[in-house]
Amino acid sequence: MIKVGIVGGTGYTGVELLRLLANHPQAEVKIITSRAEENVPVAHLFPNLRGHYDLAFSAPDADTLGECDVVFFATPHGVAQAMMPELMSRGTRVVDLSADFRIKDAALWSKWYGKEHGCPQLIGEAVYGLPELNRHLIADAQLVACPGCYPTATQLGFIPLLENNLVDPSRLIANAASGTSGAGRQASIDALLSESSDSFKAYASAGHRHLPEIEQGLRSVLNKDAGPLSLTFVPHLLPIVRGIHATLYATLRGNAGDLQALYEERYANEPFVDVLPAGSHPQTRSVKSSNMCRIAVCQPQQRDTVVVMSVIDNLTKGASGQAIQNMNIMFGFDETLGLNSPALLP
Numbered sequence: 001m002i003k004v005g006i007v008g009g010t011g012y013t014g015v016e017l018l019r020l021l022a023n024h025p026q027a028e029v030k031i032i033t034s035r036a037e038e039n040v041p042v043a044h045l046f047p048n049l050r051g052h053y054d055l056a057f058s059a060p061d062a063d064t065l066g067e068c069d070v071v072f073f074a075t076p077h078g079v080a081q082a083m084m085p086e087l088m089s090r091g092t093r094v095v096d097l098s099a100d101f102r103i104k105d106a107a108l109w110s111k112w113y114g115k116e117h118g119c120p121q122l123i124g125e126a127v128y129g130l131p132e133l134n135r136h137l138i139a140d141a142q143l144v145a146c147p148g149c150y151p152t153a154t155q156l157g158f159i160p161l162l163e164n165n166l167v168d169p170s171r172l173i174a175n176a177a178s179g180t181s182g183a184g185r186q187a188s189i190d191a192l193l194s195e196s197s198d199s200f201k202a203y204a205s206a207g208h209r210h211l212p213e214i215e216q217g218l219r220s221v222l223n224k225d226a227g228p229l230s231l232t233f234v235p236h237l238l239p240i241v242r243g244i245h246a247t248l249y250a251t252l253r254g255n256a257g258d259l260q261a262l263y264e265e266r267y268a269n270e271p272f273v274d275v276l277p278a279g280s281h282p283q284t285r286s287v288k289s290s291n292m293c294r295i296a297v298c299q300p301q302q303r304d305t306v307v308v309m310s311v312i313d314n315l316t317k318g319a320s321g322q323a324i325q326n327m328n329i330m331f332g333f334d335e336t337l338g339l340n341s342p343a344l345l346p
């Protein structure tokens with residue numbers, strides 16, 4: 001049994017980690033932090049966890065966290081950077097759900113996150129935690145930077161096309177829509193029920209901070225001679241609580257052959273990517289509260305645009321589920337431990 005610490009236990013990704021870890025046979029949560037809720041029992045704040053945890057929130061403290069085998073950061077950007085040098089020097093393994101170590105270029109990180117990077121010396125240590133790309137590196141990593149929610153849905157959708165040099169990488173488009181929990185528990189007024197329900201809108205169309213992360217990931221799978229890569233990424237706010245639906249467009253270079261077979265082969269051994277039968281339209285409800293990404297690919301009218309639809313639960317495969325998948329890989333457990341529940345319906 002490994003000892004788990006969670007920094008930032010009162011946000012949505014924190015409570016999702018607790019929900020999933022409650023039934024994990026090889027991991028036990030020993031520390032869960034909150035400054036605002038210090039000494040409050042976890043089950044007082046989250047009644048869904050009554051009977052599962054006999055634990056109270058405590059203030060974050062590197063000494064006690066350093067005694068855990070693995071520490072998850074479910075905190076706003078900038079927090080993990082500050083505590084990382086001490087945890088790393090103690091040999092603690094870390095899975096960071098924030099964007100602190102996702103982008104390899106500190107200046108690019110500063111440009112999109114609006115502040116200096118607080119720990120540039122450790123960026124090189126971090127492995128980008130998308131198991132479908134980096135499983136072998138994750139296994140030995142001390143620090144794993146979990147992908148963002150939009151980047152997970154978008155990269156899994158585009159990867160088979162780009163790895164096989166089938167599309168023009170300079171003309172990629174992603175329209176992606178997220179439920180309001182993607183904005184976190186301290187979200188702005190936009191996520192209020194009375195503001196977001198019965199309505200639908202795009203936001204950050206001029207540039208969202210997930211753009212450099214997605215482009216970095218997609219560039220890493222390109223063939224050497226594929227040419228420059230450029231993505232137009234437009235996020236939208238969906239009036240649902242959980243879920244992301246990404247609709248992706250790319251221009252084929254020529255006859256691409258059987259795209260359905262390509263996707264099925266690429267993901268045949270992936271426990272958390274499900275390629276749906278030809279003609280399907282994945283729905284967010286088919287992945288709600290599960291760690292699965294469901295994908296459909298089509299080539300409308302056999303023209304030169306390929307359309308990929310990719311759905312995930314932003315809090316599960318888009319955050320806490322993927323974080324636990326990474327932990328399973330790091331500790332040599334079966335990758336699916338604690339993550340096998342089917343989606344919640346209706």
Ligand SMILES: NC(=O)C1=CN([C@@H]2O[C@H](COP(=O)(O)OP(=O)(O)OC[C@H]3O[C@@H](n4cnc5c(N)ncnc54)[C@H](OP(=O)(O)O)[C@@H]3O)[C@@H](O)[C@H]2O)C=CC1
Pocket residue numbers: 007008009010011012013014033034035036037060073074075076077079097098099147148149181182183184185186314315318319
């Ligand atoms: N929501 C989503 O769908 C996704 C979120 N993420 C990322 O996961 C991270 C967590 O997001 P989310 O769960 O939404 O919640 P929040 O960003 O609202 O997380 C807040 C948590 O962090 C703690 N915290 C805040 N500041 C500090 C600090 N300086 N030191 C220590 N703890 C701090 C808070 O507790 P307290 O202030 O009491 O200490 C609280 O428990 C973010 O980086 C987010 O971008 C990633 C993918 C998807």
Ligand SMILES: CC(=O)N[C@@H](CCC(=O)OP(=O)(O)O)C(=O)O
Pocket residue numbers: 097098099147148149150178179180181182183184210235237
């Ligand atoms: C709906 C909504 O507001 N979504 C958030 C998603 C970002 C998120 O969760 O951030 P990381 O994945 O980078 O940690 C946003 O667009 O800012």
